[in-house]
Amino acid sequence: MNFDIPEELKRLRESARRFVDEELMPLEAEHADSHDIPDDVRARLQARAKELGFWAFDLPEQYGGGGVGALGMCLVFEELAQCNVPAFRAPSVFTPFLGPVLFHGNAAQKEKYLMPVIRGDKRTCFALTENSGGSDPTSMATRAVRDGDHWVINGTKIFITHADKADFVQVFVRTGEGDEAKGRKGITCFLIDKGTPGMRLGQNFKLMSPDRPWELIFENVRVPASQIVGEVGRGWDLAREFLGMGRLIHGPKSIGRATRALRLAIDWANQRKTFGAPIASRQAIQWMIADSQVELHTARLLTYHAAWKADQGQPYHAEAAMVKLHCDEMFMRVVDRAIQIHGGMGLSKEFPLEVMFRDARSRLITEGSSEMQRMIIAGDLLSGKSAIDRFAD
Ligand SMILES: Cc1cc2nc3c(=O)[nH]c(=O)nc-3n(C[C@H](O)[C@H](O)[C@H](O)COP(=O)(O)OP(=O)(O)OC[C@H]3O[C@@H](n4cnc5c(N)ncnc54)[C@H](O)[C@@H]3O)c2cc1C
Numbered sequence: 001m002n003f004d005i006p007e008e009l010k011r012l013r014e015s016a017r018r019f020v021d022e023e024l025m026p027l028e029a030e031h032a033d034s035h036d037i038p039d040d041v042r043a044r045l046q047a048r049a050k051e052l053g054f055w056a057f058d059l060p061e062q063y064g065g066g067g068v069g070a071l072g073m074c075l076v077f078e079e080l081a082q083c084n085v086p087a088f089r090a091p092s093v094f095t096p097f098l099g100p101v102l103f104h105g106n107a108a109q110k111e112k113y114l115m116p117v118i119r120g121d122k123r124t125c126f127a128l129t130e131n132s133g134g135s136d137p138t139s140m141a142t143r144a145v146r147d148g149d150h151w152v153i154n155g156t157k158i159f160i161t162h163a164d165k166a167d168f169v170q171v172f173v174r175t176g177e178g179d180e181a182k183g184r185k186g187i188t189c190f191l192i193d194k195g196t197p198g199m200r201l202g203q204n205f206k207l208m209s210p211d212r213p214w215e216l217i218f219e220n221v222r223v224p225a226s227q228i229v230g231e232v233g234r235g236w237d238l239a240r241e242f243l244g245m246g247r248l249i250h251g252p253k254s255i256g257r258a259t260r261a262l263r264l265a266i267d268w269a270n271q272r273k274t275f276g277a278p279i280a281s282r283q284a285i286q287w288m289i290a291d292s293q294v295e296l297h298t299a300r301l302l303t304y305h306a307a308w309k310a311d312q313g314q315p316y317h318a319e320a321a322m323v324k325l326h327c328d329e330m331f332m333r334v335v336d337r338a339i340q341i342h343g344g345m346g347l348s349k350e351f352p353l354e355v356m357f358r359d360a361r362s363r364l365i366t367e368g369s370s371e372m373q374r375m376i377i378a379g380d381l382l383s384g385k386s387a388i389d390r391f392a393d
Contacts, residue, residue, distance in 0.1 A: 016054070071304060322373070
């Protein structure tokens, strides 16, 4: 077994670290609590990322990307996520992070949608969740009905991140009849351009985390059949692939943020004195630091293993659920301990920890709650799809 990280990925991680220190950290005081960075700042950072050869580092080489694979993507996101500037949210300053759906489009769709996103000229968003419950997206009520060569879509999506900035939407709707109108069957993915009559923004949700997702309303939205990605009724497979990669990426984002929190906790413990000695000399504080380090290290091993499986072309669905569950819950505990170690200052808005705490709380729900991850993991075990001693099978 070899735990070495390839030299070229180490160099990539080092350059990403420098970019974060030099370009992003100076912006933190102003933008830490924002859901997005202003367009002009994003454009400047993206131009710098392109200059340094970072842009689209994670996308396949055949599409002009850096082709660093899942492990490389994890290492870079770990660095980006150390900073509270929302540069690691979709789309990041290094990559459009568009998800896998558009790679399944036909040649015309790739030309019109995929390539401009990869170049950074267009933005997109992923619209699956509805009022009926994000945990059970197959209960969706948004429906498309065929009308000649066109489809007419009616319904409402909620919590859609960056719906306001998207030049087009990747939306999942029900197209089946009878038995296909239930469960995973009969779901289809459409691409809908901004400005298409009948599609409009609704409520802008204000959450405890800095995120500000949108309600997206479809009223008799008429689109040609050429806007369907893949086959009619096979959209669930596309959504599932998107969610699987999203869960894996939760790993490095939570690891990066927890690393920063632990580093701050260690610095504070060493310099803060009570009763004549640094609090770092107290066992109560040392145990919190030790527990955080063990959890962080476990999270890295779990994440890099899942990324390695993805890079080998092996199924990583069950691993991605474990990554999301463990890393997000680990981040919550690590940032909580870091605040405890800081005492009252940990609660201050002058320090980066309180916004990280609010973000950590949100991560236990977004892109599949902790309960859903446990359901996936247990479901695979109980049905025999996955083994207790599963490692590289
Ligand atoms: C900041 C943010 C950004 C988002 N961005 C997007 C986006 O861009 N696109 C998109 O499509 N969606 C997005 N979402 C939606 C997100 O994926 C859902 O909020 C999430 O999946 C949870 O769904 P829900 O909020 O409807 O909770 P529910 O599904 O209603 O669940 C409520 C609670 O019940 C639990 N629960 C549900 N079913 C079960 C069960 N069978 N057993 C045990 N417990 C259960 C859940 O774990 C949760 O604790 C976003 C959400 C947030 C908060």
